[in-house]
Amino acid sequence: MDVKISDRMANINPSAIREMLKVTAMPNVISFAAGGPSPEEFPVKELAHLAAEIFETDSYTALQYSVTEGYAPLREITKDRIKNKFNIGREFDDLIIVSGGQQTISLATQCLVNEGDIVVCENPSFVGALNTFRAFNAKLTGVPMDENGMDITVLENILKTESRVKLIYTIPTFQNPTGVTMPLKRRQHLLELAEKYDVMILEDDPYYELRYSGEIVPTLKSMDETGRVIYSGSYSKTISPGMRIGYACGCKELIAKMTVAKQTQDVHTNAMFMMIVARYIEQFDFDAHIRECCEHYKVKRDFMLKKMEEKLTGYVKFTKPEGGLFIWCELPQEYSGFEFCKFAANYGVACVPGTTFDVAEDRNNNCFRLNFTIPSLEQIDKGIDIVADCLEKFIK
Template sequence: MNYKFSDKFVRLKPSAIREIFKSLGTPGSISFAAGNPNPESFPVAEMKRFADEIFENEPVAALQYGITEGYGPLRELITARLKRVYNIGAPDDDLIIVTGGQQGIELSCKVMCGEGDVVLCENPSFIGALNAFRSLGAKLAGVPLDGDGINLEALEQALKDTPRAKLLYTIPTFQNPAGITTSLEKRRAVLGLAKKYDILILEDNPYGDLRFSGKDVPTYKSMDAEGRVIYCGSFSKILSSGMRIGFLCANKALIAKTVVAKQVEDVHTNCLFQMICAKYLSECDLDAHIAGIRELYRKKAGLMLDALDRFMPREVSFTRPEGGIFLWCTLPDGVPLGEFVRRAGDKNVFVVPGTAFTADPDEPSQSFRLNYSMPTDEEIVKGIKILAEIAKDMIAKA
């Protein structure tokens, strides 16, 4: 059968990262490719106890259809936490529970962008979001990232050049893939540009709770006085990624439209896990749990940075994240990235090439992403040594 896929999907490639997952079965392989949280971050015993209690006491609520906006007690608990931790929540804001941040990103674009409208994004950016925008027929305009966030001159130029720009998608804190955090000054300037050119900001913040050094920077949403920011959060990196619970907080009018769009997609987010999540938030100390994850990632990031400092040739540069789960390495010009990634794979060390994260899939890259949340301490040191040997050899031959 010769299937004639829709124009939107015929161009979409499978995520390079999911593809790399398929080659990870080999014993002894070391993966810096995944974006998974460390399983130590899953509170298994509590989740089991809450699931048992729910099936004992409230089985119908867990098994029946729920409402699209989300499980009431969970919405209240998240709203309160957003206010307490991030000072987010204006009087005319509302909140919807979504099936992971991934769905929140996709729904936001779906309700705001028509075919041919443009989403501006950091370049590089999160592949799941880029593919969601592409799948909706939106056009992408990538804006380069500096060490302190999106390049402001390039952003303003893109806004001038792109009359159909509707949305700026940004991951301001511990960016995926680059591990970079946007400075407060830049956030203020970006908000000013969004106002000047009248676009919305979609602030994606799944890693914001995972700071292990430096000082918190206020979110865009907390500085938003006019309903211009859609805030997307997730429990994937702090409780469980398989649970698939995220949320959007935005002006009521935006959330009302998002509710309609979600009804079409999946009616509502999984009731049992919303109830388990609500019990966790009301009965356990999430902040203490997060403190444990931060400590784990502080150690792992430190170990990886230390190994990079010791073994990687100094022509290779890398970011020094203050939180989150990724860092971003850049090879010098003249060292072909594709060959580097292939040679690493031949030695059973897996990294994701920067080409997987570019707004324009044909744009070349000299960078690759390293994840430190999943590998063991031994794997981090051994894997970085292997990458450093390959880099040394290739630099010598370049």
């Protein structure tokens, strides 16, 4: 029989990242295609110790149904931490634990965006978010980026002319895929526009604490005095992505609705790992762990950028991110990033084509994304040599 797929899902396809992951499963392939932290940074011993402790003393709580809002101690610890460190959260806000940052995007969209409403986002942007907006039959409008993030003049034009904009989706810090960070002034401007045109902002911020250089820029949420910003935070990049633990901070009314929505998706997040994360932050020095991650990633970023400057200059332009996981490369206008990634895959290097992150899914997109946190220095060295070789052959 032919299954009739719903209108909202009919035209959504698996992302090209997944195709690239098939390439990376081949032996000896050097992968710049991933989007995670380095497994070398996982605090394995500490997590193992805590899991054993919880199985020993509190297995009932870890294995029975839990509450949808999340394990209460983890909610409190997270609230306190982001308030004290980043001034995130006001009296009117609340916080829910979610199954990874992706679920915040999904729940916020489910609770805010009607079919046909417009979601404005950076172009390019995180494909997991784009597909979520598509899956709720929202209309996507991309705003081009410069070295300071979303072009705010284009944004204002959209807000002026389109009445159905419901949500602005932004990754203001170490953006995925470009690595670009929006400066304070533009953030303030963005907040003013959201206020003026009465639009909500979804601030996706999984990389905020992974800064290797430059000055800290306040989050949008830390400047939100009206409840207009939904903040998506995550423990994926700083502890482990496999456990799927993130959190959303937003105004109480919205978080209450997102809780009802979460009941319809997965009832609650894995209970054992909510407990493990709570105890990890309580019993160990989480900030020191993050500092150590940053030191290691800084070495990799510096090495990769230096190598790219040596080898790729003249072929591609690329961003110089102050943190996060990604470097964004731009081929000359007439070349397709998608074709280049296919080409490079045959020589043993995996990158993610720009079309993946393109609001229009345009195969003529001339960009590709490189990750520098997972490959070793040796792999970066060898991998960028191969990329350089491929560029020489590819660009006639």
